[in-house]
Amino acid sequence: NAGVTQTPKFQVLKTGQSMTLQCAQDMNHEYMSWYRQDPGMGLRLIHYSVGAGITDQGEVPNGYNVSRSTTEDFPLRLLSAAPSQTSVYFCASSYSGQLNTEAFFGQGTRLTVV
Amino acid sequence: AQKITQTQPGMFVQEKEAVTLDCTYDTSDQSYGLFWYKQPSSGEMIFLIYQGSYDEQNATEGRYSLNFQKARKSANLVISASQLGDSAMYFCAMKYNFNKFYFGSGTKLNVKP
Numbered sequence: 001n002a003g004v005t006q007t008p009k010f011q012v013l014k015t016g017q018s019m020t021l022q023c024a025q026d027m028n029h030e031y032m033s034w035y036r037q038d039p040g041m042g043l044r045l046i047h048y049s050v051g052a053g054i055t056d057q058g059e060v061p062n063g064y065n066v067s068r069s070t071t072e073d074f075p076l077r078l079l080s081a082a083p084s085q086t087s088v089y090f091c092a093s094s095y096s097g098q099l100n101t102e103a104f105f106g107q108g109t110r111l112t113v114v
Numbered sequence: 115a116q117k118i119t120q121t122q123p124g125m126f127v128q129e130k131e132a133v134t135l136d137c138t139y140d141t142s143d144q145s146y147g148l149f150w151y152k153q154p155s156s157g158e159m160i161f162l163i164y165q166g167s168y169d170e171q172n173a174t175e176g177r178y179s180l181n182f183q184k185a186r187k188s189a190n191l192v193i194s195a196s197q198l199g200d201s202a203m204y205f206c207a208m209k210y211n212f213n214k215f216y217f218g219s220g221t222k223l224n225v226k227p
Contacts, residue, residue, distance in 0.1 A: 031213045040123070042205060042217040050213060058214075090159065097212045099147040100166055105159035 002026050006091050006106030013081040013113045021076040021109050023091030029104070030096035032074040036060065036087040037108075043090060049074055050096050081113045116141050116210050118218035126224050127196045134181070135191040135221045137206030143167075147209035148189040150180065153220070154202040162204075165189060193223075201225045 007022045025032065033048035045058030049068040063085060065077040074093075078085060088110050092103040117140040127133040139148065150162040165173045165180045173180040181190040193200055206218040 033215070035217075040219055042118075042120075042219040043207075043215075044217075045214065048214065088157070092159075092215075094213070099145060099209055099212055100164060102149060102161040102164060103159075103215055104161075108157050108159075110157075 004091055004093055004104050004106040006089075006109055008109060009107060011109060011111050013078070013111065015081060015083060015113060017081050019078050019081065021078075021089055021091070021111075023074045023076065023106060024072050025074075025091075025093040025104070026072065027093060027104065028071060029093035030071070032068065032091065032093045033058070033103070034064070034066065034074070034076045035090045035092065036085075037090060038087050046076065046089075078111075081111075083113045085111065086113045087111060116143075116208055116216040118206055118208055118216055120206055120218035120221050122221045123219070124222045124224070126226055127193075129198060129225055129227050130195055132192060132194045133196055133223065135193070135204050135206075135223065137189045137191065137218060139187050139189060139206075139208050141187075141208065141210060143210050145212075148180065148182070149207045149209065149215070150178070150189075150191045151205045151207060152200075152202045153205065159205075163191065196225045198225050198227060 004025045034046040035043040047066040049055045091106040094103045095101040119138045146167045148165045152160040163175045177194045179192045
């Protein structure tokens with residue numbers, strides 16, 4: 001049972017480069033989301049999706065794009081990396097529409113933009 | 115707007131003692147869920163405990179209990195009999211709109227032998 005799988009685990013980018021962080025879950029969860037974690041700021045929501053074909057912005061969406069073509073996959077794209085996007089990124093999934101279900105997290109991606 | 119406040123950036127506790135990690139929240143929603151997650155130095159996020167806004171009893175999971183005071187909008191995590199393996203970052207989170215999570219800034223707990 002893989003749960004939520006995130007790749008890569010580490011990445012170094014140069015300013016202006018683009019990349020895609022991959023996220024896949026095998027629990028048939030409708031709801032998927034991306035967070036960034038910065039020191040002293042907890043986890044902040046970037047984008048989320050309530051199902052295939054439906055995405056929406058979270059708290060800090062600028063500089064990031066997402067798409068959801070299948071229930072399982074929810075990739076996060078950095079269009080033109082900036083040093084301010086240096087962070088740890090987490091993908092999470094959960095059952096939709098239920099308050100009492102926890103979010104399952106991937107292992108995280110540590111991204112450094114130089 | 116939702117808000118979660120964790121006022122203790124760092125805490126120390128002696129092994130085998132109990133410790134309380136504070137969490138206050140703000141929301142105008144009537145239905146919400148409160149969660150605690152543990153993040154060890156390895157980085158993964160581990161779910162610990164859940165409390166629903168309509169639950170009258172405080173939630174308990176092994177050595178973890180959630181001291182839920184709805185009128186004060188607080189959801190403190192109590193860890194009994196601390197162990198060295200409890201040293202980690204702890205995040206309080208609120209689930210609202212039945213899907214979205216809002217996280218606090220975290221408390222770093224150090225358990226001393």
